[in-house]
Amino acid sequence: MMDISGTNTSDAILTAKAGISAKRKAKIGALKGLMYFAAALTTVLLVGIIGYIFFRGVPHVTWNLLSTTPSLLTDNIGILPNILNTLYIIIIALVFALPIGVGTAVYLNEYATNKKLVRVIELATETLSGIPSIIYGLAGMLIFVQAMNMGTSILAGALTLAVMTLPIIIRTTQEALKTVPDSYREGALALGAGRWHMVRTVVLPSAMDGIVTGIILSIGRIVGESAALLYTAGMANEILTPLKSITPGNAGATLTVSLYMYAKERGQFDVAFAIAVILLIITFVINISAKLLGKKLKK
Amino acid sequence: MIFTEKRQGDFMSSVIETKDLNLWYGKHHALMDINMAVPKNQITALIGPSGCGKSTFLRTLNRMNDQIEGVRIEGEISLRGENIKNLDANVLRSRVGMVFQKANPFPMSIYDNIAYGPRILGVHKKKELDEIVETSLKQAAIWDECKDRLKTSALGMSGGQQQRLCIARALAVKPEVLLLDESTSALDPVSTSKIEDLLLELKKKYTIIMVTHNMQQAARIADRTAFFLLGELIEYDNTEKIFSHPADKRTEDYITGRFG
Ligand SMILES: Nc1ncnc2c1ncn2[C@@H]1O[C@H](COP(=O)(O)OP(=O)(O)OP(=O)(O)O)[C@@H](O)[C@H]1O
Numbered sequence: 327m328m329d330i331s332g333t334n335t336s337d338a339i340l341t342a343k344a345g346i347s348a349k350r351k352a353k354i355g356a357l358k359g360l361m362y363f364a365a366a367l368t369t370v371l372l373v374g375i376i377g378y379i380f381f382r383g384v385p386h387v388t389w390n391l392l393s394t395t396p397s398l399l400t401d402n403i404g405i406l407p408n409i410l411n412t413l414y415i416i417i418i419a420l421v422f423a424l425p426i427g428v429g430t431a432v433y434l435n436e437y438a439t440n441k442k443l444v445r446v447i448e449l450a451t452e453t454l455s456g457i458p459s460i461i462y463g464l465a466g467m468l469i470f471v472q473a474m475n476m477g478t479s480i481l482a483g484a485l486t487l488a489v490m491t492l493p494i495i496i497r498t499t500q501e502a503l504k505t506v507p508d509s510y511r512e513g514a515l516a517l518g519a520g521r522w523h524m525v526r527t528v529v530l531p532s533a534m535d536g537i538v539t540g541i542i543l544s545i546g547r548i549v550g551e552s553a554a555l556l557y558t559a560g561m562a563n564e565i566l567t568p569l570k571s572i573t574p575g576n577a578g579a580t581l582t583v584s585l586y587m588y589a590k591e592r593g594q595f596d597v598a599f600a601i602a603v604i605l606l607i608i609t610f611v612i613n614i615s616a617k618l619l620g621k622k623l624k625k
Numbered sequence: 626m627i628f629t630e631k632r633q634g635d636f637m638s639s640v641i642e643t644k645d646l647n648l649w650y651g652k653h654h655a656l657m658d659i660n661m662a663v664p665k666n667q668i669t670a671l672i673g674p675s676g677c678g679k680s681t682f683l684r685t686l687n688r689m690n691d692q693i694e695g696v697r698i699e700g701e702i703s704l705r706g707e708n709i710k711n712l713d714a715n716v717l718r719s720r721v722g723m724v725f726q727k728a729n730p731f732p733m734s735i736y737d738n739i740a741y742g743p744r745i746l747g748v749h750k751k752k753e754l755d756e757i758v759e760t761s762l763k764q765a766a767i768w769d770e771c772k773d774r775l776k777t778s779a780l781g782m783s784g785g786q787q788q789r790l791c792i793a794r795a796l797a798v799k800p801e802v803l804l805l806d807e808s809t810s811a812l813d814p815v816s817t818s819k820i821e822d823l824l825l826e827l828k829k830k831y832t833i834i835m836v837t838h839n840m841q842q843a844a845r846i847a848d849r850t851a852f853f854l855l856g857e858l859i860e861y862d863n864t865e866k867i868f869s870h871p872a873d874k875r876t877e878d879y880i881t882g883r884f885g
């Protein structure tokens with residue numbers, strides 16, 4: 327009761343506080359230093375690697391490289407077939423993975439009432455997304471190439487990658503659906519909307535930015551994939567028409583696979599670095615467009 | 626439940642009637658033997674302490690509780706003499722509209738928000754939709770505030786405007802009954818009084834059932850008031866009667882603020 331002015335105790339407390347704040351300052355200072363160091367290291371590494379690749383690769387990125395087919399007879403090296411194959415595989419894989427993936431996520435989030443089943447499927451997709459891609463390649467070879475008789479082909483490779491990207495699309499879509507407020511759903515139902523109408527007109531549009539992010543992540547995954555394609559899509563370097571690309575038996579190497587071939591099997595590092603530059607630019611463009619699209623759709 | 630001599634008279638003009646209505650959430654008995662006739666073109670207020678089942682009752686009237694897992698309903702609810710169990714849930718909801726506690730406009734334009742319900746019912750002609758949008762917004766007394774920005778996002782409106790937009794959206798499908806669950810509780814006094822005036826105007830054409838925690842609000846605008854307690858309908862009568870001579874001691878305790 328006497329201590330209402332608090333002079334005695336508060337002195338002690340004030341010095342204690344001062345001590346603590348000095349200690350804390352030192353701690354924060356050390357942490358900050360560590361953080362700056364880590365950030366600097368990351369930046370240097372990144373700039374170093376990218377700079378080196380550009381330094382080695384850019385001089386060899388020529389119009390001839392981009393627009394021709396390789397030929398052993400003329401000694402020409404061109405990666406047009408690989409660019410096309412990459413495109414084909416992206417499109418075919420997404421044609422399969424997108425509807426199935428988004429459909430599964432919508433089912434899990436909007437329709438399924440059996441919580442246990444949902445948990446099991448979620449666990450399965452989580453596990454699937456952690457499996458090394460070479461295992462998808464192996465499974466794809468057994469199932470699509472051999473059992474389903476597609477041979478080593480763009481189609482088999484694309485289907486393998488469709489399976490591989492499915493968990494990504496399911497998970498990102500599900501996350502996006504979870505962020506759609508329930509009040510939208512209730513509002514739509516209360517106006518007499520059927521469940522599918524509600525999903526189509528209110529839920530999916532609100533989740534669109536998340537879904538697009540998932541698609542772009544998947545494209546990134548496909549562009550960067552090589553292991554799963556070696557056994558399934560093969561290493562051919564001929565130009566395929568779109569029709570041929572969906573016909574079994576037509577093999578083709580994507581950019582990443584061709585990079586592997588040029589570097590590892592032929593030792594043509596100039597070409598490999600040129601392809602690396604192109605892959606880096608593609609990745610960069612994909613990431614930027616993901617950000618921009620996400621922002622635009624948020625509005 | 627206390628029957629009053631008035632009830633018989635209301636019977637003929639009642640729009641919604643419940644008979645021995647019981648509802649369970651799993652094992653939890655949330656509504657017990659509710660018998661209630663809601664008269665046409667009147668405002669009926671549901672009052673009672675938190676958790677007594679007001680929202681649950683309201684949501685059984687348009688079968689929104691069908692969505693919730695583990696709900697079991699017994700007894701009968703009729704809309705103009707038809708058992709609502711036999712109606713298609715979507716059709717029922719276009720006849721019994723609902724406005725929620727928190728305004729929930731869709732993330733689309735003001736116009737598309739209002740046109741949402743009519744489009745479900747198959748109205749797609751621009752001229753017809755234009756007309757519905759205008760009359761609904763006028764009915765909800767918000768036309769003047771948004772007629773120049775119909776194509777802009779509804780999310781850019783103020784809270785009070787959004788709630789009136791939600792009322793307009795519900796009115797656009799021409800419901801017979803309008804359910805409001807504490808729809809003014811998140812609003813400022815000015816917006817609240819605007820909506821109260823609006824409801825008094827709307828009751829000429831619609832039957833309104835509203836949940837409110839605001840005793841003054843019930844006294845101000847409701848014709849009939851129902852007092853719920855722990856899942857039971859304790860008393861249901863003309864608002865004046867409830868607030869001046871409640872028949873049940875528990876009603877009196879509640880409205881005089883002695884509990885809840
Ligand atoms: N989805 C649900 N699952 C299980 N129990 C529920 C559910 N919704 C409500 N309840 C329970 O039913 C009872 C009635 O809830 P209700 O929401 O109808 O009350 P209320 O009168 O609207 O309350 P408030 O004034 O707080 O909104 C409460 O005990 C509540 O816990």
Ligand SMILES: [Mg+2]
Pocket residue numbers: 679680681806836
């Ligand atoms: Mg409630």
